[in-house]
Amino acid sequence: MSWASWTQFFGLLNWHDAVDILAVAVVIYNLLLLIRGTRAVQVLLGIVFVGLVYYAARWAELVTLQTILESLLIALPFAIIVLFQQEMRRALANFGRNPLWGLAKSQQMASGFGDIVLAATTLSARRIGGLIVIERLQGLRTYIENGIALDAVLSFDLLINIFTPDTPLHDGAVIVQEDRIAAAACFLPLSANPSLAKDLGTRHRAALGISEETDAVAVVISEETGIISIACDGEIVRELDGKSLRNALYKYLITDQYPPGPQGPPAAGSLPPPGARGSSG
Numbered sequence: 001m002s003w004a005s006w007t008q009f010f011g012l013l014n015w016h017d018a019v020d021i022l023a024v025a026v027v028i029y030n031l032l033l034l035i036r037g038t039r040a041v042q043v044l045l046g047i048v049f050v051g052l053v054y055y056a057a058r059w060a061e062l063v064t065l066q067t068i069l070e071s072l073l074i075a076l077p078f079a080i081i082v083l084f085q086q087e088m089r090r091a092l093a094n095f096g097r098n099p100l101w102g103l104a105k106s107q108q109m110a111s112g113f114g115d116i117v118l119a120a121t122t123l124s125a126r127r128i129g130g131l132i133v134i135e136r137l138q139g140l141r142t143y144i145e146n147g148i149a150l151d152a153v154l155s156f157d158l159l160i161n162i163f164t165p166d167t168p169l170h171d172g173a174v175i176v177q178e179d180r181i182a183a184a185a186c187f188l189p190l191s192a193n194p195s196l197a198k199d200l201g202t203r204h205r206a207a208l209g210i211s212e213e214t215d216a217v218a219v220v221i222s223e224e225t226g227i228i229s230i231a232c233d234g235e236i237v238r239e240l241d242g243k244s245l246r247n248a249l250y251k252y253l254i255t256d257q258y259p260p261g262p263q264g265p266p267a268a269g270s271l272p273p274p275g276a277r278g279s280s281g
Helices: 003-011 015-035 040-060 063-074 076-083 085-095 099-110 113-125 141-145 156-163 202-213 242-255
Strands: 130-134 148-153 173-177 180-186 217-221 228-232 235-240
Touching: 040 063, 063 076, 113 130, 113 156, 113 217, 113 228, 113 242, 130 156, 130 202, 141 173, 141 180, 156 173, 156 180, 202 217, 202 228, 202 235, 217 242, 228 242, 235 242
Parallel strands: 130 173
Antiparallel strands: 130 217, 148 180, 173 180, 217 228, 228 235
16 A cells, blocks of 8 residues: 555544444454463464364365354354453452552561562571461452461461461462452462462462462572572562562562652561571571
């Protein structure tokens, strides 16, 4: 098309059309972000492939193949609901978020950074496995109810005691709501992502699973290697130290919740150094 043709084309568009196109582009972009890196991508490609084969069969007048594919396409809407139920739940939950509620919760959660970071680094040094799930905007009541209710103040000592081997609550996840430990020994859904590294065990898959199902942030300490990882939005970042873990928590729990203000994260000196408490053993 020539420049004159493009000019004539855009001249036919009014502001309603521009807003309509922009809204559709935003929706498609967010849907692609939602399924990025998940098995839904392969499912979507399979559906597109079936559609292309159907139109090719119509063009080539392959009646039998066309009839079979038409029968499959009739059931396609129901198949999409079943196959994409996890992604649809995440999308609806994202649409229902309340930014003001998130602001209040994030400010309360900021006070617990020190205990979580110190507990994670201490567990890492002792090669003790742990899984700490931090609630953000979406409620985790379903997972809290399948564990042991505590409703205790979040503290370094309590976290270390929970994950100490051979204690009644060490197996499972701790769920943190605001500045309190809601429950321990909680069972979480395991991620079914086929692209995960083979060396990731059940704890890491549970951390990824809860981050895929909800907007929660999960801190994982490997029992075998002592490596600290953090999972959020279906992605995992590994090999963190105390400082990088604290920065990641601030990013996920504070910065991502509302626009950053003039006050940045607390100074590094506000946290006690790893090993300052509970370093024995």
